[in-house]
Amino acid sequence: MKVRTRFAPSPTGFLHIGGARTTLYSWLFARRHDGQFVLRIEDTDEVRSTDRSVTAILDSIKWLGLDWDEGPIDEKSDKGPYAPYYQMKRVDIYRKHLQQLVAAGKAYKCYCTKEELDEMRFLAQLEKRPPRYEGRCRRLTDSQRAAFEAAGKKFSYRFMMPTEGATIVDDRIRGKVSFENSLQQDLVIWKTTDGPTYNFCCVIDDHLMEITHVIRGDEHLSNTPSQIQMYEALGWTPPIFAHLSMILGPDGSKLSKRHGATSVLEFRDQGYLPRTMRNYLALLGWSTPESQQLFTDEDLIAKFDLAGCQKSPATFDTVKLQWMNGEYIRQTPVDELVTLAEPFLEKAGLKGLPGPDFKKTVALEREKFKLLSEIPSLVEFFYKPVVFTPKAMNKVLEVPGAKQVLLDLAEALKDFAPFEDKALEARIRKFCEEKVLKVGQVFHPLRAAVTGRTEGPTLFLMLEIMGRDMVVSRLKDAAAKLG
RNA sequence: GGCGCGUUCGUCUAGCGGCCUAGGACGCUGCCCUCUCAAGGCAGAGAUCACGGGUUCAAAUCCCGUACGCGCCA
Numbered sequence: 001m002k003v004r005t006r007f008a009p010s011p012t013g014f015l016h017i018g019g020a021r022t023t024l025y026s027w028l029f030a031r032r033h034d035g036q037f038v039l040r041i042e043d044t045d046e047v048r049s050t051d052r053s054v055t056a057i058l059d060s061i062k063w064l065g066l067d068w069d070e071g072p073i074d075e076k077s078d079k080g081p082y083a084p085y086y087q088m089k090r091v092d093i094y095r096k097h098l099q100q101l102v103a104a105g106k107a108y109k110c111y112c113t114k115e116e117l118d119e120m121r122f123l124a125q126l127e128k129r130p131p132r133y134e135g136r137c138r139r140l141t142d143s144q145r146a147a148f149e150a151a152g153k154k155f156s157y158r159f160m161m162p163t164e165g166a167t168i169v170d171d172r173i174r175g176k177v178s179f180e181n182s183l184q185q186d187l188v189i190w191k192t193t194d195g196p197t198y199n200f201c202c203v204i205d206d207h208l209m210e211i212t213h214v215i216r217g218d219e220h221l222s223n224t225p226s227q228i229q230m231y232e233a234l235g236w237t238p239p240i241f242a243h244l245s246m247i248l249g250p251d252g253s254k255l256s257k258r259h260g261a262t263s264v265l266e267f268r269d270q271g272y273l274p275r276t277m278r279n280y281l282a283l284l285g286w287s288t289p290e291s292q293q294l295f296t297d298e299d300l301i302a303k304f305d306l307a308g309c310q311k312s313p314a315t316f317d318t319v320k321l322q323w324m325n326g327e328y329i330r331q332t333p334v335d336e337l338v339t340l341a342e343p344f345l346e347k348a349g350l351k352g353l354p355g356p357d358f359k360k361t362v363a364l365e366r367e368k369f370k371l372l373s374e375i376p377s378l379v380e381f382f383y384k385p386v387v388f389t390p391k392a393m394n395k396v397l398e399v400p401g402a403k404q405v406l407l408d409l410a411e412a413l414k415d416f417a418p419f420e421d422k423a424l425e426a427r428i429r430k431f432c433e434e435k436v437l438k439v440g441q442v443f444h445p446l447r448a449a450v451t452g453r454t455e456g457p458t459l460f461l462m463l464e465i466m467g468r469d470m471v472v473s474r475l476k477d478a479a480a481k482l483g
Numbered sequence: 484g485g486c487g488c489g490u491u492c493g494u495c496u497a498g499c500g501g502c503c504u505a506g507g508a509c510g511c512u513g514c515c516c517u518c519u520c521a522a523g524g525c526a527g528a529g530a531u532c533a534c535g536g537g538u539u540c541a542a543a544u545c546c547c548g549u550a551c552g553c554g555c556c557a
Contacts (some may be wrong), residue, residue: 031533121557128484131557174488183486185556222487222555245489245553252552293505301515310487310496313553320495320509330522367522396519425518440493443518455520 003035004212007061007068008202010042010200011053014263015060017255017316018217018247021281023076025244026215027066028282028304041078041086044201049088051075060264065274065297070209080132087201094196097204097234098157098189106233107189109155110137111148132185157190159200159437167225172213172242172306179225187226199223204232206239215242215306218313242306245285246313254315254336259345271372273332274323285310294327326370334363341375348376355383356465364457364465382466386452386474388481396448401437403482405445408435410475419468425460449478 005026009019030037035337038063043049054075061068070080078085101107112120112133121131138160140148147153162181169177189200202326206214221243261267267277275468279295286309295303329337338358345351346360355361361379381387388397396402412431416424432442447456450471456462463471 118557125484125557129484133556169487177487179486184520217554219554225487243488248553250494254553280495285495287496289497291495293495293508314496315494317494317509323509326522365521368520384496393485428518441519448518453519459518 001212003033004032004036004210005215006038006206006209006211008040008042008175008205008216009057010045010198011050012045012058013053014047014265015057016262017264019057020060020064020264021247021284022215022217022244023061023066024278024281025066025286025304025309026213027068028300029215029306030069031301035212035213036069037067038082038211039068039085040081040205040209041072042198042201044087044196044198045089048133050279055246055456056263056265063268063274064264064277066278066295084276084316087205088194090205091196094190094210096202096209096407098196098200101159101189101230102157104233106160107157107159108138108186109145110186110188111155112137113154113352119479127224132183135260138186156188156192156193158186159187159189159226159233161226161229165229169228171221171223171224172240173245173309174221174243174311177221181225184226184229187223187225189230193426194208198262199227200230201207203227203234205217207231207234207236211239213242215244218243218246234371236299242309245310247284248315250315250317253313259316260318262298264332269373271374272321272325273328273340273372276321276328279328280321280324280483284316285314297446298404311417322370326367329369329372330367334359334366337366338362341372344373345376348380350376352385356467360465364462380452381451381456386450386477388448388452388478389454392448392452392454396444397478399483402443402445403479404461405435405437405442406449406475406479406482409446410472410479413468413475414472416468419464421461421464424463428460446475450474 007019007023007026009015014412015023020127027037028034039058043054043055052075058072058074070082071085072078084090110133117133121314122138124131124134129313135158136216137155139157161184165181166178167181167184169179171177187197189197191197205211224241224243228238247255249255251259255262261270264277268274275297278297278300282295282304283293283344286304288303288308292299292303338460341358341362343353358379361382362375365375365378368378409428409431412427413419413424416427428442428446428457429439432439443459444454447459447462449453450463450466466474
C-alpha cells in the first residue's frame with residue numbers, strides 16, 4: 001500500500017511552529033516511504049477562514065522547503081486526483097455521507113437549542129457530572145419528534161456513538177490507548193446552521209483521499225475514538241494514527257504569541273534559514289538513537305521514523321535554534337549567503353551604497369552570523385560613515401600615544417603598495433618595531449579608527465578590502481577627532 | 484468534573500531488565516589558538532532518572548498508586 005499523509009490546516013491564522021512541525025513530519029514520513037503528501041484546507045469555519053490565511057500558510061510551507069503532491073495551487077484553485085482539496089467545495093460529498101449515516105440509523109437529529117445545551121451543561125457541572133451531551137434527542141419518541149418537526153424546530157445531526165465496549169486507538173507514537181464508549185458523547189456532525197463539522201469532514205476526507213497515516217497534534221487524540229467509530233459506521237477501515245506531543249514555551253505552557261515568534265514567517269523575517277527550521281523542528285520531539293544533531297534533507301528522509309518520536313511535550317529553545325542557524329550560515333556558500341542577505345541589506349539601507357563587494361565583506365564576517373538579520377550591522381562600517389562606540393573611544397582611542405600612532409600609520413600607508421593582506425601585515429608589524437610599540441598598541445587603535453569598534457574582522461584582510469583611500473582617510477579623521 | 488496523555492542534566496534528548504560510577508547536543512565555566520570578536524580544539528560543572536510502593540538475583544527501564552503538568556469535552 002502506498003503511503004499517503006496529509007496536513008490539513010484551518011485557514012484561520014498563520015502557520016505556527018507546531019503546525020510547521022506537523023507538516024514536516026508528515027512530509028518526511030511520506031518522502032521516506034516514497035509516498036505522497038497531501039495538503040487539504042479545512043475551511044468549514046466560514047467566518048474565521050480567510051484567503052489571506054491560506055496564502056500565508058502556503059507561503060510558509062513553501063518557504064520551509066516542503067512540497068505537496070496534491071492540494072491547493074493558490075487560495076482559489078487546487079489540483080490532484082482527489083480534488084477538490086478545499087472542504088467548502090466538498091459539502092455535497094459530506095451531505096451524501098450524512099444521509100448514509102442517517103439511513104443506517106447511525107446519526108440522528110438533535111433539536112436541542114444552544115440555551116438548552118448550556119443549561120444541561122450547567123446542571124451537570126453543579127451535580128459534578130461530566131458536562132457531556134447525554135443523548136436526550138437520541139431517545140425521542142416518534143410523537144415528540146413529530147411535534148418538534150411540526151413546530152419547525154431547528155436541528156443538528158449527531159453521530160450515534162456505541163454505548164458499550166471500548167474503542168482502542170492504536171497510535172504509532174503512544175501505543176494502544178483505550179477509551180470507554182459509554183463515556184464518549186454523541187458528537188455534532190452537522191451544524192444547526194446547515195454545515196458539516198470538523199470531526200466529520202476529517203473522517204470522510206481522510207478516507208476518500210486514501211490517507212494511510214494521519215500524523216497530527218496531540219490535541220486530536222481525544223476525538224480519535226469518535227472518529228474511529230465514524231469510520232466503522234461508514235464501513236471503512238480507519239487509517240493509522242500518530243499523535244505528536246505539543247510544543248511548549250519556556251514557561252512550560254503551550255507555545256503562544258507571548259513567548260515571542262510563533263509564526264513561521266516571523267522566523268523567516270528574523271533571518272533563520274529554511275534548512276535550520278527543518279533540522280531544528282525535526283529534532284524537537286524526534287531523535288535518532290545516536291542523538292545526531294545536524295542532518296541534510298536526504299539524511300532526515302532516510303532516518304525519520306514515527307518510533308523515534310517523543311511522547312512528552314518539548315520546549316522550544318531559541319538559543320539552540322540560533323546555534324544551528326549559525327552552523328548552517330557557515331555552511332552556506334558566500335554567493336548564496338549574499339543573495340539570502342539581500343532583503344536584510346536592503347532594509348538596512350546598505351544595498352545601493354558604494355563600497356566593497358558584499359561577497360567580500362560578508363565572507364569576512366561569516367562565522368559571526370547567527371541570523372541573516374545580523375549581517376547588516378556587522379558589515380555596515382564598510383559602507384556607512386564610522387560611528388565610534390563608547391568603548392572604542394574610551395578604551396582604545398583616547399589613550400596616550402594612540403593619536404600619534406594613527407597619524408604615523410596614515411603616513412606609512414598613504415603610498416603603500418600592494419595594499420594587500422600579507423603585505424600589509426608585514427608592513428604594519430615592521431611599523432611596530434620601528435616605533436618600538438607592542439602590536440596591541442597599534443592593532444587596536446587601528447581597528448577602532450577604521451571601524452569605530454573594538455570588535456571586528458581580522459585586521460589586514462579587512463584593510464585590504466577597505467582599500468587604501470578609505471583606510472588612510474579614516475585614520476586621519478579619527479586622529480582629528482581626538483583633537 | 485470526567486476521560487486521555489505525559490514526567491531522565493537549565494533545554495532537546497539516548498536509554499526499551501544487567502554494558503548506566505546514566506551517554507550525546509545546545510547553553511554555561513575554564514584553558515588553548517589568537518590582532519579584537521567570533522569560529523575551532525580541549526577540559527569541566529550539571530540528572531539521588533517526579534515521588535511512594537511492589538515484581539526480580541538485578542529497574543531509569545516491568546506493575547500499581549500519588550503528585551504535578553498538559554490536552555479534549557464547554
